[in-house]
Amino acid sequence: MSNEGRTSRLLPMLSLRGPDATEEIRRIAGSFLWDVVSVESPEHLQRVLRKGEVRVALIDLRGAMQTAMSWLPGFAREHPCLQLVALVERAQAENADNAAFLHAYFFDICFTPVEPMRLTFSLGHAWTMAGVANMQFDDEACHLTGLDGGELVGRSPAMEEVRRTILRYAGTPLPVLINGPTGTGKELAARSIHRASERAEQPFVAVNCGALTPNLVQSELFGHEKGAFTGAAKRRIGWVESAHRGTLFLDEIGDLPLDTQTSLLRFLQQGEIQRVGGESTIRVDARIIAATHVDLAQAVLAGDFREDLYFRLDVLPLAMPALAERDGDVLELAQHFLNRFCDELGVKRKHFSPHTEMTMLSYSWPGNIRELMNRVRRGIVMAEGPTVTLPDLEAQANTGDAEVITLAEARERADRDAISLAIARAGHNVTEAARLLDVSRCTLHRLIRKHGLSID
Known part of the structure; x- marks a missing residue:
């Protein structure tokens, strides 16, 4: 070749x-x-x-x-x-x-x-x-919760409450504990607090506690001195010290080992750290924002998380809502991602079919915004024309939770809701309702019987 x-x-x-x-x-x-x-x-x-x-x-x-x-x-x-x-x-x-x-x-x-x-x-x-x-x-960095120009996309009551809480918390240096399911945008909520605070021009240091190498956790968080252990050829500044005068975001805080939790508690209490292998203490001024998708109170009861650290962190709680709880935001976010990904892939902008939009509103989105993003990206690739339809978005259904409905079930609900809405808007006139739905009168009668609806 x-x-x-x-x-x-x-x-x-x-x-x-x-x-x-x-x-x-x-x-x-x-x-x-x-x-x-x-x-x-x-x-x-x-x-x-x-x-x-x-x-x-x-x-x-x-x-x-x-x-x-x-x-x-x-x-x-x-x-x-x-x-x-x-x-x-x-x-x-x-x-x-x-x-x-x-x-x-x-x-x-x-x-x-x-x-x-x-x-x-x-x-x-x-x-x-x-x-x-x-x-x-x-x-x-820019879109997980729909951040656009520093603003959160979505006008649901749940997101309006998040915005108000972020602004309140931005004016204080107290610790914040963000709770929410995976994929709801906890890190970007933390970034929003940082950007709205007096520390906005200082570092924002994000650490995924679940990804830290077990035998290097102390060194990565608090740094080490030259010669502290085999391979420590020079001094290294840890993430806590790197966040001096700024904000330290500790994602998945529940995954920290207990011995490291002790060191973090000491920092929260005294504002000082000690590098691995060091003898002196170092003053660090960093605001702590932690996040978790697990119930830390239960982790305390199970002995997996220090109770005193939990109370130190849970001063200002912030709950990130699941996508299913953000009424009306799904379509706005979906369109936002659709335009974004079309531009990134260099294709002409597409649009969702009305049926697809109705189904997206009915679906429970167990994977939250990450799932929405991935399905929209898939839909762009699979769509043969300018319209993204439901089959273009569909992937393997999540069967891990009995409360989670499949997309097929969501489609059934969307069909029923769309038909009911069209009948109501048409004043219960079958011909007009069929026109609104872009189907024949015969098809509409069949669908009405299928879903147990009434034209009266």
Whole structure:
């Protein structure tokens, strides 16, 4: 296959093993249009990332696993869309701590000796997923709760109450605890509080507590001194200290280990932290906003969460409503995402059919806004014309909860509601109701019988 006219993809490779290691990868990947660039340190890698579009980086961890554990968590936080592929020896991955680290920070790993096809497959897949990650990151940062120009999209009473609460909480430095199901936009609610506060020009540091590497939690949150543990080649500032004078957002706070909960409680009480391996305390002024989708009160009773920390965090509670509780917001958000994704995919803007809109209003949306976003994106791809219909949106129904209705059931409800509405608007005139529904009189009579309705 000819590569003429195709653009090469930049692939920085960080290795401490000298030019021979990079040259081996260059021979393998070069024929697949990878422009392999040798980098000698994390700082050098940062400079390469600033110069051009890089979606994937290759990290050679042979003999460098412990060193990477000291710098990679902070680096990954700064580059959330960059996909990392690791070169490791098989024996390294068999260590439990190493395996947890690899799982937390790398898209894929390749064992040495390098198998050319395995490596090129990993790099190609990582490149594709980096594009998806960029789109998802934009969605999460700007649209998960419908943020547009700093405003929350949606005029339901539930969202109006959220707006009012955010404005009240923005004027105080007290801790906020955000509760709500997964996919309701808890992080963007936290960002909204930060943007409306006096700390808006200072850092907003978001930490997913559920994604922290178990043996590095203390180091990632509170930092460490040089030589604090094997691989700690230099001092590292933790996320708490990085949020000085700003806001620290702790997502999935219920996943923090109990020993780390103790350290966090000490910070909330005294406003001081101590880096791992350090002897002195450091004053940090950071507002804490925590979020969880679990019942922390129940976690306290189960012994999984400290009661004193819970009361320290639950000063200003904020409940994010499920999408099903946001009356009327579904269509506004769906149209918002439809326009957004059409523009991103470079296709002409589409619209939803009336039947699809009625079904979306009836569906319970167990996955909340994330599910809505994914279904709309799928609908754009599947729609053959300018209209997105219900089959274009439909995916496998969620059967994990008896209270969750399927889209087929939602369609039945939507049909019944649409027919009832049309009959009422037509003054119970069958001909006019059929015209409004764009069906024949015969079809309307059949549907009325099917759904047990009456024209009277």
